[in-house]
Amino acid sequence: MRGPLATLAGLVLLAALAWELPVRLLGTPAYILPAPSRILGVALGRWDLLAPHAAVTLLEIVAGLALALGVAVPLALLMFARPAVERLLSPVLVASQAVPVFAVAPLLVVWFGYGLASKVVMAAVIIFFPLTVSLLQGYKSCAPAYRVLFRLMGAGFWATWRRLYWPWALPYFFGGLKVGVSVATIGAVIGEWVGAQQGLGFVMIQANARLRVDLVFAAILWLSAMGLALWGLVGWLERRVCAWRMPEVGGAE
Amino acid sequence: MIALTNLAKSFQGLPVLAGVDLEVPKGSFTVLIGPSGCGKSTLLDVITGVCPRDAGELSWEGRPRQDLRDAAAYMQQNDLLLPWRSLLDNALLPAEVAGRDLPAARRKAGELLVRMGLAGFEGHRPHMVSGGMRQRCALVRTLMFERPIILLDEPFASLDAITRRRLHRLLLLLPTDFGRTILMITHDIEEALMLADQLLVASPSPMRVRGRWRLAQPKPRRPEDPELLRIRGEVLALLEDAEGGA
Ligand SMILES: Nc1ncnc2c1ncn2[C@@H]1O[C@H](COP(=O)(O)OP(=O)(O)OP(=O)(O)O)[C@@H](O)[C@H]1O
Ligand SMILES: [Mg+2]
Numbered sequence: 001m002r003g004p005l006a007t008l009a010g011l012v013l014l015a016a017l018a019w020e021l022p023v024r025l026l027g028t029p030a031y032i033l034p035a036p037s038r039i040l041g042v043a044l045g046r047w048d049l050l051a052p053h054a055a056v057t058l059l060e061i062v063a064g065l066a067l068a069l070g071v072a073v074p075l076a077l078l079m080f081a082r083p084a085v086e087r088l089l090s091p092v093l094v095a096s097q098a099v100p101v102f103a104v105a106p107l108l109v110v111w112f113g114y115g116l117a118s119k120v121v122m123a124a125v126i127i128f129f130p131l132t133v134s135l136l137q138g139y140k141s142c143a144p145a146y147r148v149l150f151r152l153m154g155a156g157f158w159a160t161w162r163r164l165y166w167p168w169a170l171p172y173f174f175g176g177l178k179v180g181v182s183v184a185t186i187g188a189v190i191g192e193w194v195g196a197q198q199g200l201g202f203v204m205i206q207a208n209a210r211l212r213v214d215l216v217f218a219a220i221l222w223l224s225a226m227g228l229a230l231w232g233l234v235g236w237l238e239r240r241v242c243a244w245r246m247p248e249v250g251g252a253e
Numbered sequence: 254m255i256a257l258t259n260l261a262k263s264f265q266g267l268p269v270l271a272g273v274d275l276e277v278p279k280g281s282f283t284v285l286i287g288p289s290g291c292g293k294s295t296l297l298d299v300i301t302g303v304c305p306r307d308a309g310e311l312s313w314e315g316r317p318r319q320d321l322r323d324a325a326a327y328m329q330q331n332d333l334l335l336p337w338r339s340l341l342d343n344a345l346l347p348a349e350v351a352g353r354d355l356p357a358a359r360r361k362a363g364e365l366l367v368r369m370g371l372a373g374f375e376g377h378r379p380h381m382v383s384g385g386m387r388q389r390c391a392l393v394r395t396l397m398f399e400r401p402i403i404l405l406d407e408p409f410a411s412l413d414a415i416t417r418r419r420l421h422r423l424l425l426l427l428p429t430d431f432g433r434t435i436l437m438i439t440h441d442i443e444e445a446l447m448l449a450d451q452l453l454v455a456s457p458s459p460m461r462v463r464g465r466w467r468l469a470q471p472k473p474r475r476p477e478d479p480e481l482l483r484i485r486g487e488v489l490a491l492l493e494d495a496e497g498g499a
Binding site for chain 2: 145146148149150151152153154155159163164167242244245
């Protein structure tokens with residue numbers, strides 16, 4: 001764990017230097033490309049401005065995640081339990097991914113308004129697909145021999161789901177969730193670009209219009225930090241819930 | 254009594270069971286021995302309805318049956334332990350699914366694990382213990398089905414000779430303990446001679462029952478018993494003859 005983190009920190013530092021030095025030497029104006037030191041300064045210094053907007057965006061993402069979960073979990077289960085439903089829906093699902101999210105954002109604003117709802121739906125639309133697909137794949141990957149065992153025990157579908165399918169699919173579920181939270185920021189921000197009075201996406205649009213490129217970058221930094229934190233949180237949850245998958249260090253095998 | 258008559262099964266037109274006739278008297282320990290790949294596991298799969306039979310009759314206590322799924326506990330060749338459950342929780346699975354009283358089941362499973370030599374490993378997950386320990390846990394889980402028939406597919410395949418002998422003694426207690434009817438598959442002729450009330454020898458694929466012995470010797474038995482040695486010779490002759498004829 002220490003190794004990759006240290007490597008990442010080193011790379012980030014190196015990239016920042018490779019950015020900072022030319023900007024300083026060439027005297028590039030801050031309204032075109034601000035130096036990393038200045039962006040960091042704004043990101044931390046304008047905490048008072050950014051934090052409330054970040055909270056709004058975070059709320060949109062988390063609510064979007066909850067909505068996506070609320071749809072993906074039952075849907076994946078339905079598609080797994082009823083192959084006819086899967087045959088019917090999977091082409092629709094795949095086709096839906098061909099529709100660019102940007103294209104539907106203005107419509108969502110029309111339907112759900114300029115408030116939170118349209119952004120929550122936007123985030124949910126993005127998260128929902130990887131979640132459903134990975135969960136379904138997890139269910140389907142369950143080894144037939146285990147299903148036979150449960151059949152021999154006389155277990156019905158729900159008993160089997162609780163004790164076999166769900167735990168079996170959990171690692172897949174977390175895989176989908178990780179993808180989901182890392183793309184969820186995109187959904188929320190696009191929603192805010194199209195029309196909003198709050199959120200980091202709103203800050204970016206406003207700052208861009210005023211040539212406050214440093215503030216745009218600062219908002220991006222906050223967004224990335226939020227995405228990373230969510231990703232880390234999901235990873236932490238996964239390690240706790242799926243501990244059985246991770247062989248203990250120095251243990252057998 | 255379990256009675257199979259003329260049981261047949263093919264996979265993609267290839268016969269695996271070619272008219273199997275056998276009887277397992279109630280409360281008896283029947284051992285089926287046969288060459289690898291002859292269809293022993295397939296026979297148990299058909300008996301339990303894991304895969305349907307093509308032809309033949311199956312009955313239990315005189316009544317014809319489609320399969321013995323709800324009357325039998327089937328220990329498959331593969332241990333099939335759930336990797337996210339501890340050994341104890343794996344053993345508890347049948348009781349959980351059947352909705353039996355859990356504290357009582359937990360006591361019973363814990364006791365059986367200890368008798369199988371797994372004391373201190375109840376909380377370990379399957380990947381942390383050896384293949385032989387997993388197999389013993391799977392055996393406990395099979396006993397926890399609490400069904401009148403027990404079908405065992407090479408339950409001691411990955412155990413050392415000493416552990417094997419200890420488990421034989423344990424298994425010998427079961428029919429009187431639990432009033433169980435057991436059909437066990439093995440490759441190991443010594444094992445068969447120690448355990449069987451009835452010993453069946455299977456032909457190479459496609460499988461039939463080629464020989465049958467009744468062993469009335471009281472258990473636990475001594476391997477050097479002359480009657481057992483005589484039967485051992487006959488069984489070996491039949492198995493080798495079968496291999497030559499294949
Ligand atoms: N599901 C299946 N589909 C196709 N062929 C199968 C299937 N199951 C078993 N067979 C075939 O049936 C034959 C008997 O297999 P089976 O597993 O019953 O043998 P076995 O006597 O248990 O062998 P072993 O002692 O090695 O466990 C093999 O040739 C195998 O390839
Ligand atoms: Mg087999």
